[in-house]
Amino acid sequence: MELVDHLRDERNKAQFDVEAMKVVWAGSPQELQLCDRMANLVANHPAFEKLKRPMLVRKELFKNSLRKAAYARKLVIDLGLSEEEAKWLRFYIDEPTYPDLHWGMFIPAIEGQGSEEQKEKWLPLSRNMQIIGCYAQTEMGHGSNVQGLETTATFDAQQDHFIIHSPTLTSTKWWPGGLGKVSTHAVVYARLIVNGEFHGVHGWYNYYSFSFFLYLEDHSPLPGITVGDVGLKFGNGAYNTMDNGLLRFHHVRIPRNQMLMRVSQVSREGKYMQCDDVPRQLIYGTMVSVRQTIVAMVSRTLSRAVCIATRYSALRRQHSSSSLVVPCFLMIDYQSQQSRLFPLLASAYAFKFVGEWLKWLYTDVKQRLEANDFSTLPEAHASTAGLKSLTTSATVDGIEECMKLCGGDGYLVSSGLPELFAVSVPACTYEGDNTVLMLQVARFVVKTVSEVGYKEPLGTSSYIRRLNTLLHNNCLVQTGEDWVKGDRIVEAFEARAARMAVTCTQHLAKFQDPEQGFSELSADLVEVAVAHCQLIVVSKFVEKLAQDIPGKGVKEALEVLCYVYALFLVHKHQGDFLVTGYLTPKQASLANRQLRILYSRLRPNAIALVDAFNHTDHYLSSVVGRYDGNVYPNLYQAAFNDPFNDSHVPDGYHQYIHPILNQTLAKL
Ligand SMILES: CCCCCCCC(=O)SCCNC(=O)CCNC(=O)[C@H](O)C(C)(C)COP(=O)(O)OP(=O)(O)OC[C@H]1O[C@@H](n2cnc3c(N)ncnc32)[C@H](O)[C@@H]1OP(=O)(O)O
Numbered sequence: 215m216e217l218v219d220h221l222r223d224e225r226n227k228a229q230f231d232v233e234a235m236k237v238v239w240a241g242s243p244q245e246l247q248l249c250d251r252m253a254n255l256v257a258n259h260p261a262f263e264k265l266k267r268p269m270l271v272r273k274e275l276f277k278n279s280l281r282k283a284a285y286a287r288k289l290v291i292d293l294g295l296s297e298e299e300a301k302w303l304r305f306y307i308d309e310p311t312y313p314d315l316h317w318g319m320f321i322p323a324i325e326g327q328g329s330e331e332q333k334e335k336w337l338p339l340s341r342n343m344q345i346i347g348c349y350a351q352t353e354m355g356h357g358s359n360v361q362g363l364e365t366t367a368t369f370d371a372q373q374d375h376f377i378i379h380s381p382t383l384t385s386t387k388w389w390p391g392g393l394g395k396v397s398t399h400a401v402v403y404a405r406l407i408v409n410g411e412f413h414g415v416h417g418w419y420n421y422y423s424f425s426f427f428l429y430l431e432d433h434s435p436l437p438g439i440t441v442g443d444v445g446l447k448f449g450n451g452a453y454n455t456m457d458n459g460l461l462r463f464h465h466v467r468i469p470r471n472q473m474l475m476r477v478s479q480v481s482r483e484g485k486y487m488q489c490d491d492v493p494r495q496l497i498y499g500t501m502v503s504v505r506q507t508i509v510a511m512v513s514r515t516l517s518r519a520v521c522i523a524t525r526y527s528a529l530r531r532q533h534s535s536s537s538l539v540v541p542c543f544l545m546i547d548y549q550s551q552q553s554r555l556f557p558l559l560a561s562a563y564a565f566k567f568v569g570e571w572l573k574w575l576y577t578d579v580k581q582r583l584e585a586n587d588f589s590t591l592p593e594a595h596a597s598t599a600g601l602k603s604l605t606t607s608a609t610v611d612g613i614e615e616c617m618k619l620c621g622g623d624g625y626l627v628s629s630g631l632p633e634l635f636a637v638s639v640p641a642c643t644y645e646g647d648n649t650v651l652m653l654q655v656a657r658f659v660v661k662t663v664s665e666v667g668y669k670e671p672l673g674t675s676s677y678i679r680r681l682n683t684l685l686h687n688n689c690l691v692q693t694g695e696d697w698v699k700g701d702r703i704v705e706a707f708e709a710r711a712a713r714m715a716v717t718c719t720q721h722l723a724k725f726q727d728p729e730q731g732f733s734e735l736s737a738d739l740v741e742v743a744v745a746h747c748q749l750i751v752v753s754k755f756v757e758k759l760a761q762d763i764p765g766k767g768v769k770e771a772l773e774v775l776c777y778v779y780a781l782f783l784v785h786k787h788q789g790d791f792l793v794t795g796y797l798t799p800k801q802a803s804l805a806n807r808q809l810r811i812l813y814s815r816l817r818p819n820a821i822a823l824v825d826a827f828n829h830t831d832h833y834l835s836s837v838v839g840r841y842d843g844n845v846y847p848n849l850y851q852a853a854f855n856d857p858f859n860d861s862h863v864p865d866g867y868h869q870y871i872h873p874i875l876n877q878t879l880a881k882l
């Protein structure tokens with residue numbers, strides 16, 4: 215039977231080479247080929263079916279996720295997949311499970327914080343999955359406040375042991391993924407006590423937490439260990455596939471050499487030593503690594519929601535403005551729909567490119583760290599923290615908007631959007647609460663501004679070198695077309711970020727106690743950080759356009775997306791641009807007018823731009839976002855696939871409806 219493509223007319227409108235755009239989106243022909251292979255491997259393997267997932271109860275859901283992880287592991291071994299291939303395989307299976315934490319945090323923690331000897335011992339076991347590990351940092355009472363961790367690790371010189379203990383209820387490890395039921399091992403963060411001294415409250419030691427490599431359980435927990443799951447989470451089929459756990463220690467003894475010893479060591483005699491020149495911040499290194507990974511992946515999450523909403527918007531018709539009866543307008547042709555949808559489409563591309571850049575930055579930092587060069591660590595921390603925060607918040611808001619853009623059908627689980635929202639929303643909290651991370655960026659920016667004159671701003675903050683120009687030269691835009699120039703856009707974002715940063719720094723200087731100032735101005739400081747991070751995203755998009763981009767019309771289509779992203783932000787944050795005096799109201803209104811023109815240029819390419827994400831229908835798992843656009847018959851069918859429709863008479867009908875109809879409620 216010939217398949218009908220209900221979106222064919224839309225696809226024919228494309229003004230660029232979709233196959234070439236797929237390569238740009240993937241990053242390279244090799245990446246495209248790799249992702250395509252892994253996506254189809256998952257899509258065509260019955261073990262990875264996921265449509266029934268939202269109907270399962272927790273225990274079934276969890277068992278199902280274990281089954282999938284086991285099949286994935288079998289495929290990795292049978293097909294001899296590389297770690298990179300296995301990573302994409304897990305990504306397309308699209309179900310949070312313990313291997314995410316094992317590969318994503320446990321192994322990186324050992325790699326980053328273990329001594330050479332420890333790495334040699336534990337990494338082969340971990341990579342072969344002879345042990346399964348998790349990352350146990352957060353406690354019931356302490357998530358963002360890592361310095362406040364209460365779990366203790368007391369050195370016992372006589373037996374050459376550490377004694378790990380949870381002294382209070384609030385010191386219970388709380389949330390670590392994979393901890394509740396599966397992990398055999400954990401990297402545990404704890405406060406160090408040596409020679410009877412509780413270093414946590416004295417001198418510079420009080421900034422320390424230490425990581426320990428711990429054996430947790432075989433089939434039942436080891437003596438002194440209490441372990442369990444934290445309980446049911448938001449969104450049935452979403453994060454409930456993961457055993458986020460709780461963990462308590464009652465004087466559990468571990469050998470001294472299970473303290474991860476790259477950053478600091480405790481000798482046999484009980485002497486504490488910090489390793490030469492290694493900054494204490496390296497203890498936070500795993501978080502930097504994972505934040506970078508989150509940014510690298512988040513564009514795919516947003517692209518998935520945008521793909522669904524764009525395809526449905528290009529199919530569904532509603533009434534015209536002149537006639538409320540005759541349905542003629544495609545939803546995508548409403549200006550208001552475009553003004554909500556197209557900035558999200560542009561954001562997906564913008565986040566992809568900034569993610570690529572961040573990956574490059576992180577690779578560079580990692581190589582430097584290995585060579586004991588820690589100079590770029592502050593930049594890496596600020597960029598990973600800020601971009602993780604900016605992109606996950608925008609993505610989660612974007613998914614919710616896409617749900618609304620699909621009307622009532624977006625709210626159906628079969629649209630794929632509710633689960634996507636539920637599985638994505640914790641990204642605003644895990645790996646650092648987004649507000650807390652933005653405050654870290656603000657600290658970095660304010661510090662850079664305060665040091666002008668005796669320390670050269672580098673990397674993403676190098677615009678602060680031109681502070682004088684940015685503070686005093688106002689925007690030169692005179693026409694709408696003036697807004698679509700890369701250097702002009704970047705300069706506008708630089709001026710806004712610099713002016714906001716300087717104003718905040720000046721306000722902070724008025725406080726005698728800097729910490730009190732920081733606390734009182736924290737809402738403004740978050741806005742400074744947002745401005746700095748948006749500048750990074752815009753400038754990396756503009757830099758991308760300066761590269762050689764092959765394929766008919768590809769660069770032109772990307773230019774439109776870049777300016778949509780930037781001008782949408784100018785419009786959304788026009789208050790910042792106006793208050794800082796960089797823009798006049800007329801220039802702000804020209805930006806908005808130009809944005810509308812850009813929407814009309816983007817419109818014919820909309821479907822092709824989401825096709826370029828190359829998502830399989832399996833990955834989308836959305837009736838309204840399917841590639842062929844054959845929505846309505848499938849929506850109808852999906853309703854009858856719901857087990858709730860197996861029978862006309864639901865459980866409880868005779869018991870609770872009949873008495874009402876028969877007026878025999880008194881018998882209940
Ligand atoms: C695989 C995908 C699934 C993911 C599952 C999720 C897993 C998890 O959630 S794991 C738990 C994650 N937990 C978090 O992210 C906790 C968030 N909190 C933190 O990161 C920190 O405590 C933080 C940064 C907020 C504050 O730390 P604190 O020790 O108070 O530092 P603070 O005094 O503010 O800063 C001290 C210095 O360290 C620097 N610093 C802080 N963090 C880092 C870092 N990660 N790297 C480098 N430097 C850092 C600061 O910039 C500052 O530098 P300077 O002195 O030069 O100004």
Ligand SMILES: Cc1cc2nc3c(=O)[nH]c(=O)nc-3n(C[C@H](O)[C@H](O)[C@H](O)COP(=O)(O)OP(=O)(O)OC[C@H]3O[C@@H](n4cnc5c(N)ncnc54)[C@H](O)[C@@H]3O)c2cc1C
Nearest residue numbers: 349350351352357358389390391640643644645646647649
């Ligand atoms: C699905 C999921 C998986 C997770 N996986 C892991 C894991 O594998 N391992 C692990 O160790 N942890 C894990 N966590 C825990 C996670 O890292 C923490 O939840 C996170 O760091 C936030 O800490 P918190 O929950 O204590 O929030 P809190 O720090 O209590 O924050 C609550 C509110 O207070 C605000 N706030 C807090 N501190 C400040 C401040 N200094 N200034 C201004 N505002 C502030 C925040 O903005 C937020 O609005 C996971 C969490 C979730 C939801």
